[in-house]
Amino acid sequence: MSEPILEARGLKKYYDTASGFMDSMLGRSNKVKAVDDIDLELHEGETLGVVGESGCGKTTLGRTMLRLIEPTEGSVYYKGQDLTELSSSELRDVRTDIQYIFQDPFSSLNPRMTVGDIIGEPLDIHGIAEGQERDERIYELLETVGLNPSHSHRYPHEFSGGQRQRIGIARALAVDPEVIICDEPVSALDVSVQAQILNLLEDLQEDFGLSYIFIAHDLSVVEHISDRIAVMYLGKIAETGTTDEVFEPPYHPYAEALLSAIPEPDPLWDGEQIYLSGSVPSPIDPPTGCRFHTRCPRVIQPEEYNMPQKEWRQLMDFKQRLLTSDSLKSIAQVTDETVDLDSITRDTLDELIRREFDLPMQLSDMQAEQVISQAVDRLTEENFEDARALVADGFKSPCEQVDPELQSTGTTHRIACHLYDDDPKQPGATNTSDAVADD
Ligand SMILES: Nc1ncnc2c1ncn2[C@@H]1O[C@H](COP(=O)(O)OP(=O)(O)OP(=O)(O)O)[C@@H](O)[C@H]1O
Structure with missing residues (x-):
């Protein structure tokens, strides 16, 4: 595989929730560990799906990778260059290469600007085109995303949700980027419109050689568009691999539950629906050891017990x-x-x-x-x-004691779960076949 075009190493984003002056004076602060030590790679021309329940840190990860949010720790490399070390003017130059598409196509578009000016704004900021050339570029971009160029003088409220998301995509394309971070770009849209936007993104990827990080809370959305998938739980990567690897055993028990929740019969999933107990714990005080152990259907028993x-x-x-x-x-x-x-x-x-x-x-x-x-x-x-x-x-449970590392279970497949520990001294060590047969 080629060198990664975009790469996160040991990336952390902890939000400080100290609520007031006294809290800060007394050093009382609760850190929300939204992204907690993540390594991620995006290769040229590929789509990496990032999936997990609401609140697991997907948006924070996406925005931190573009330094729209400053990371607490770690590095983000774009073509080998560490973005966390760049000055704001250097960063502005790189931002033409990495663009961001937001979830809500309405609130992310300025209602007082015409569509032409919304798409033209990045051209102005980066001094890419002006006058006639600027207008032509705007018309061309509208056409590229399937909109009528003659509508460039209209305002966002005159468009449907799907059309507004097309405008957001045209704005991202304006600066001729190499990477686009798509943050739940279809979640707010009707299912039929979702498919059209996904198709458009796929066509654009082919035409312009784009690389995508595609964030979604639902595996079924990323299944068809992603080459690889990273499953996130409470600020960490639980499983990562090619789409086929993630959809086939061995599974991280969390990924398995997400797969089983895909609504329609899925050709890649033939198991039963798995219901997770409890709700997602707070990222302020995440569970010890494996963060998923408080809900995991396959949480490991101590050696001395033997029960269903x-x-x-x-x-x-x-x-x-x-x-x-x-x-x-x-x-x-x-x-x-x-x-x-x-x-x-x-x-x-x-x-x-x-x-x-x-x-x-x-x-x-x-x-x-x-x-x-x-x-x-x-x-x-x-x-x-x-x-x-x-x-x-x-x-x-042994799962409460040690935070599992991501470990290889296939060529490019990695799972962070004690069920797959190879070191027999590690908690919960079993071999992979036992782990699957045990279920
Ligand atoms: N500015 C902030 N200050 C404090 N906590 C925050 C802030 N932004 C996000 N969080 C918290 O960080 C955690 C991760 O949030 P994030 O929005 O990144 O998750 P997500 O997976 O994208 O969720 P969603 O799909 O609901 O957007 C959540 O617990 C959230 O409440």
């Missing part, structure tokens, strides 16, 4: 709830007003908890049964501290 995977996942959910709740009501999610939690018997509480977490009255593993049983004893006494200590110690 679903049971272990439910126990981990119980643990998380207990560690973050301070009342029996919130632990067992009691909504029934007739249940008096102040005088609840041990057996009733036991039943409520097991029902809430879909656990059998007797766990399949005796050692684990002992832990939950003792925890319920402590909870009946409202001794939350001891109950928490019991589950924190008794239900500890």
